[in-house]
Amino acid sequence: MSNLYKSAIGARLAKLPADIPYTRHPGADEDAEADEEEENDLIGDLPGSGLGPPALPANNPRNKPKRAPNSAFSPISAAGFFEDASQVSLPDRGLDCRVYYTSPKSKNGTIMVCHHGAGYSGLSFACFAKEVTGMTKGECGVMALDARRHGKTTSTDPTDSDLSIGVLIQDFCALLQTIFPDPSSSPTFLLVGHSMGGSVVTKSCPILLEKKYKIAGVSVLDVVEGSAIDALPHMNSLLNARPDGFDSIEEAVEWHVSTNTIHNANSARISIPVIFQHKEGSNPPYQWRTPLRSTAPYWLSWFQGLSKAFLAARSARLLVLAGTDRLDKELMIGQMQGKFQMVVVPGVGHMLQEDDPTRLAEILVEFWRRNERVVIGIKKVGDL
Amino acid sequence: MDDPSSSGGWRFAQCFGDKGDVEDITEADIISTVEFDSTGNYLATGDKGGRVVLFERNEMKKGCEYKFYTEFQSHEPEFDYLKSLEIEEKINKIKWCKRQNAAHFLLSTNDKTIKLWKVFEKQLRVVSESNHFDGQRPVPPPNQQNLLRLPRTTQQDNIIAAVPRKVYSNAHAYHIHSISVNSDQETYISADDLRINLWNLNISDQSFNIVDIKPVNMEELTEVITATEFHPTHCNLFMYSSSKSNIKLADMREAALCDKSAKCFEEEEDPTTRSFFSEIISSISDVKFSHDGRYILSRDYLSLKIWDVNMESRPVKTIPIHDHLRGKLCDLYENDCIFDKFECMWAGDDKHVLTGSYHNYFRIFDTDTLQDIVLQADKSAFKAKKIGGPLPGGKPAAKNAPRLGLGQVQVDALDFNKKILHASWHPREYTIAIAATNNLFLYSAA
Numbered sequence: 001m002s003n004l005y006k007s008a009i010g011a012r013l014a015k016l017p018a019d020i021p022y023t024r025h026p027g028a029d030e031d032a033e034a035d036e037e038e039e040n041d042l043i044g045d046l047p048g049s050g051l052g053p054p055a056l057p058a059n060n061p062r063n064k065p066k067r068a069p070n071s072a073f074s075p076i077s078a079a080g081f082f083e084d085a086s087q088v089s090l091p092d093r094g095l096d097c098r099v100y101y102t103s104p105k106s107k108n109g110t111i112m113v114c115h116h117g118a119g120y121s122g123l124s125f126a127c128f129a130k131e132v133t134g135m136t137k138g139e140c141g142v143m144a145l146d147a148r149r150h151g152k153t154t155s156t157d158p159t160d161s162d163l164s165i166g167v168l169i170q171d172f173c174a175l176l177q178t179i180f181p182d183p184s185s186s187p188t189f190l191l192v193g194h195s196m197g198g199s200v201v202t203k204s205c206p207i208l209l210e211k212k213y214k215i216a217g218v219s220v221l222d223v224v225e226g227s228a229i230d231a232l233p234h235m236n237s238l239l240n241a242r243p244d245g246f247d248s249i250e251e252a253v254e255w256h257v258s259t260n261t262i263h264n265a266n267s268a269r270i271s272i273p274v275i276f277q278h279k280e281g282s283n284p285p286y287q288w289r290t291p292l293r294s295t296a297p298y299w300l301s302w303f304q305g306l307s308k309a310f311l312a313a314r315s316a317r318l319l320v321l322a323g324t325d326r327l328d329k330e331l332m333i334g335q336m337q338g339k340f341q342m343v344v345v346p347g348v349g350h351m352l353q354e355d356d357p358t359r360l361a362e363i364l365v366e367f368w369r370r371n372e373r374v375v376i377g378i379k380k381v382g383d384l
Numbered sequence: 385m386d387d388p389s390s391s392g393g394w395r396f397a398q399c400f401g402d403k404g405d406v407e408d409i410t411e412a413d414i415i416s417t418v419e420f421d422s423t424g425n426y427l428a429t430g431d432k433g434g435r436v437v438l439f440e441r442n443e444m445k446k447g448c449e450y451k452f453y454t455e456f457q458s459h460e461p462e463f464d465y466l467k468s469l470e471i472e473e474k475i476n477k478i479k480w481c482k483r484q485n486a487a488h489f490l491l492s493t494n495d496k497t498i499k500l501w502k503v504f505e506k507q508l509r510v511v512s513e514s515n516h517f518d519g520q521r522p523v524p525p526p527n528q529q530n531l532l533r534l535p536r537t538t539q540q541d542n543i544i545a546a547v548p549r550k551v552y553s554n555a556h557a558y559h560i561h562s563i564s565v566n567s568d569q570e571t572y573i574s575a576d577d578l579r580i581n582l583w584n585l586n587i588s589d590q591s592f593n594i595v596d597i598k599p600v601n602m603e604e605l606t607e608v609i610t611a612t613e614f615h616p617t618h619c620n621l622f623m624y625s626s627s628k629s630n631i632k633l634a635d636m637r638e639a640a641l642c643d644k645s646a647k648c649f650e651e652e653e654d655p656t657t658r659s660f661f662s663e664i665i666s667s668i669s670d671v672k673f674s675h676d677g678r679y680i681l682s683r684d685y686l687s688l689k690i691w692d693v694n695m696e697s698r699p700v701k702t703i704p705i706h707d708h709l710r711g712k713l714c715d716l717y718e719n720d721c722i723f724d725k726f727e728c729m730w731a732g733d734d735k736h737v738l739t740g741s742y743h744n745y746f747r748i749f750d751t752d753t754l755q756d757i758v759l760q761a762d763k764s765a766f767k768a769k770k771i772g773g774p775l776p777g778g779k780p781a782a783k784n785a786p787r788l789g790l791g792q793v794q795v796d797a798l799d800f801n802k803k804i805l806h807a808s809w810h811p812r813e814y815t816i817a818i819a820a821t822n823n824l825f826l827y828s829a830a
Contacts, residue, residue: 004558004577005627006723008605009664 073253073265075273081126082142087152093174097145098122098152102133104141110188110216110368111141115172117195117223118163118302119292120351121151123271124194127264128353131361140368141187145175147197150290151274161294165301168200173207183212190368194221194353199302205313217316217371219364222352224321225306226328232299239293245284249273252286260349267354307331311339316371320345320363322352341367392748392757393829397448397815400439401823403763415819417806421480421488424732424810426453427817428490429824430475434459436492436546438503448815448828454503456546459494471496477563479572481585489549491572495559498574500550500585509537550588555581561725562612568619575612580624582636594642595624595634610725611670616677621646623673623680629653629666631682631691649680649691651698661713661722669725674734675811683728683739686710690737690751703749703756706741721800732811740804743797744820759827761804761820 078085082100089096100122104111112132114125122144129142146153148171149163180186189208193201198220205218246252253265253272262268276286307330310317317340319331327335327342335342343363348355402413412433419428427439427450440453462471473494481489487504513519513536515526526532558576565572565585573594574581580595599605607628615621622642623633632645653662665685672681680691682699686707689699709716716722721742728739740746748757806819814829 004605005608005610005667006720008608011603012606 071250073250073257073269075249075253076266076269078123078126078270081123081130081270082144088175088178090171090174090178091156093171094156095148095171096154096156097171097175099146099175099179100126100129100144102129102138102142104187105138107185108187109139109141110190110372111143112190112192112364112368113176113201114142114144114353115147115191115193115197115200116144116150117197117351118295119150119275119288119290120194121271121274122146123151123274124267124351124354125192126270127267127357128361131357132365135361135365136368140190140365143179145172146274147171147200163295163298165199165203165298168196168302169204169207172200172204173211176208176213177211180213183214186213188214188216188372190216190219190364190371192219192221192364193223195223195350196302197221198223199306199309202306202309202313205309205315209314215315217318217367218310218313219318219320219367220306220310221320221360222322222350223303223306224319224326224328224331225303226330227326228303228306229300235292235296235299242292243284245279245282245287246276247284247286249276249286252276262351263349263355264357267351267357271354307334310334316367317341318343318363318367320352320360322348322350322355394748394757394759394814394827395829396825397828398450398826399823400450400452400826403823409822413822415806415822415824416474417476417478418808418817418819418824419478419480420808420810420817421490422482422811424812424815426480426488427808428478428480428492429817429819430458430478430492431822432472432474434461434473434475434494436475436478436490436501438488448813448826450826454544454546456501456503458492458499458501458548459497462496464496476559476561479563479565481565482569484569491563491565493560493563493574496553496556498552498560498563498583499548500552500588501546502549503544503546505542506545507539508541508543510540511535512538550585552583552588552591555583555591561610564612564614564622566614566619566622567617571619573612573614573622575609575624577608580609580612580622580642592640594636594640596641596643597626610668613671613673616673616675618677623671625668625671625682627667628663629668629684631668631671631680633693647693647696649682649696649699651689659713661717664717664722665713670727672729674730675732676734679734681728681730681737683726685722685724685726688728688737688739688749701751701754703737703754705739705747709742716800719800721803724803725805726803727806729807729809731809731814736814738807738809738816740807740818742803743799744802744804746804746807746818748816761818761823761825 078100083102085098085100087096088099114122114128116122116124125142125144129144132140132142147168148155149161176189191201191205193199202218202220205215209215243255246255249272253268256262256268256272257265262272275289277289278285279287307328310319311330311334319340319342321342321344323344323346334340345352345356345359345363353360402409412431414432415429416432417430420426421428425441429437429439431437434457435455436458437455438453439450442449442451458475459473461473463469464471471494475492475494478490478492481491487502490501490503492499492501513533515533515535516522552574556574556576556579558578560574560576562575563572570586571582571584574583574591575595578596578598579593581591582594583591595609597607597609607626610625610627612622612624615623620636621633622636623631625631630648630650633647633649634642635646636642638644638646653666668682668684670683673679674681678693679700680693682689682691686709687705688703690701690703691699713722726740728737730737734751736748736750738746738748744761746759746761748759749755802821804818804820808817810816816827818825818827
């Protein structure tokens with residue numbers, strides 16, 4: 001049948017009432033029962049601090065009965081997804097950085113250097129890395145790092161809490177320079193950044209180019225300056241809805257999946273465990289490594305100037321958005337002028353590298369292939 | 385014939401094409417249309433790569449045998465800059481014009497452009513004698529006026545040339561799927577999803593729009609035109625089928641715009657069998673008039689229907705083709721096979737009808753008794769020819785192959801990538817040409 005007919009049928013299908021929401025994990029029934037039980041216990045308590053409507057109904061973590069960890073959400077080791085994990089020491093930045101790395105087949109190949117978003121870790125790219133390695137048969141390497149105060153990166157100064165964009169950029173560039181000290185013999189980089197990471201890699205691009213590193217392209221995942229800055233005031237209520245911690249890692253993973261923060265349970269099992277640390281004596285025992293609220297002072301610095309920096313980056317540019325997000329004015333003009341490639345991935349949430357790693361890998365491998373051929377003398381995409 | 389395993393007298397005759405493995409098919413070789421001319425002596429095939437290949441009947445041989453005649457590139461891939469869309473060069477339909485002189489004329493169309501091709505034998509003449517060459521050896525050019533000679537030519541070769549005589553372009557906003565030449569051999573119609581245009585073969589820059597079902601608001605689109613054909617003898621009648629399982633017969637004498645049909649053939653749907661997919665599977669994929677013009681054959685996803693032109697309320701015969709797929713509609717929707725457009729055709733004497741199915745099976749039905757013959761256009765057909773036995777589709781010993789027609793069907797073993805969508809029946813004898821992906825099979829029961 002013609003595409004017109006198929007699309008008309010598809011459109012009518014889409015207008016039909018949505019499927020009943022289905023719960024993927026076997027523990028769903030248990031949860032419902034447990035919640036009901038403990039709501040009965042709390043008849044006397046007033047939920048919340050009394051200053052405003054509670055973000056979550058009556059789930060007082062102090063009184064919740066301890067539940068056995070749900071094995072469907074047990075952690076998965078990242079060993080099968082990256083070649084190796086190492087700690088890279090950056091003495092002048094005061095950091096001991098965790099880096100996950102799969103090297104490319106040839107020394108001068110390309111590496112996709114991935115920077116995660118705020119509150120997450122480099123392992124959010126684990127599934128993605130495996131897909132890329134599979135798709136390119138090892139030709140393209142992947143490196144994911146844990147940023148300052150995230151994941152398994154430790155700093156020599158425990159009181160250090162500066163996560164402003166300037167510091168993050170310096171950290172990123174220092175890391176790359178430490179791992180690949182000689183720009184001429186280092187592999188080509190394809191910078192990938194998710195959310196906050198998008199800002200870091202975009203603004204690091206000119207610094208790295210100045211230092212004569214080869215940058216094949218800059219890819220920003222699901223962050224648009226205008227929309228992000230507009231959403232900042234709403235972050236507060238979002239953060240209120242987050243529990244302070246969890247009783248077990250499995251519970252943490254389950255929370256991320258059930259609140260649809262991460263749609264892909266498999267990927268969550270790899271990437272979530274590392275962003276929690278076990279704090280003895282605190283209740284609940286598993287606390288966020290990087291409480292997002294503590295990063296609040298730096299939010300504006302991350303996103304300000306992102307669109308401008310992205311459009312000015314002197315390499316190939318790719319913007320991958322989840323669902324149909326609205327571009328801000330600068331990016332919309334830039335897109336109409338053909339200054340960057342935009343791909344919208346349907347059916348994923350904000351953590352698109354985790355929700356659909358295969359699709360993202362396809363997009364980035366295609367982006368890499370299209371921009372990898374560098375012939376001396378011919379103008380590269382992005383050259384003015 | 386009572387024996388369901390017999391092949392009804394049909395024998396495999398020839399196969400053209402790669403005959404290689406399914407996995408190595410070049411996309412451009414996939415045959416997208418097959419058509420015999422009105423005498424049956426010439427057979428045209430169009431493929432996805434925009435080429436038209438013509439075959440000629442070999443009169444020297446007693447039986448049915450076709451040999452390659454000529455091939456030409458009919459359409460090239462194009463790009464619509466306004467809509468940023470590629471226009472595929474795949475040939476959607478070929479229709480022959482009736483022979484008027486030594487040359488052949490045929491219409492071939494892709495999604496957007498129809499071309500009238502003239503195929504003729506050309507004698508190549510070659511210069512044999514000139515002022516530099518006297519036929520045997522080079523000579524010095526003459527230096528006196530009376531030694532100047534005119535060049536002489538001799539016949540060398542006969543080649544078959546194909547020249548586009550007319551190009552009918554820019555008349556369709558949507559993809560053209562059908563063309564049909566009128567019995568007056570002067571006009572023809574071309575149909576896309578929402579409109580049908582009437583052309584004069586001699587005028588390529590103008591056409592009349594005679595049917596338009598485009599809704600004002602495209603969001604409300606529910607129905608598309610799926611096939612159209614002129615009546616074989618009445619030059620004012622044509623019919624078009626829609627995705628909403630109706631066939632409309634229109635009379636061009638009534639009005640300039642044939643939106644109001646003279647007759648509408650639609651069978652009332654049985655509300656008990658209605659399902660989510662019943663609309664999609666009731667969409668008619670092909671309609672053909674019988675050669676005498678008294679009956680209409682229509683193909684929807686699961687059945688063939690024969691209508692009497694005089695009776696609009698219901699078909700006179702309904703023939704289920706592959707009813708065992710009724711339970712698999714969900715999967716077929718997922719893999720898009722539910723949208724496959726199968727063609728249907730009448731035999732020259734209108735006593736049999738033919739249509740295709742999956743796994744390279746195709747079925748021929750007797751219109752009176754509804755007896756069917758199941759055949760398979762497969763490589764195994766060659767082996768059968770060598771052994772001299774009946775075709776494997778009917779062989780009872782083929783235990784592993786999924787079998788149709790006897791109720792014991794292993795639906796899961798059907799290969800939905802191998803489908804017989806296009807075929808053509810010789811207008812005068814019992815010879816059929818079947819397009820199976822990139823191969824052309826010829827069967828004969830003469």
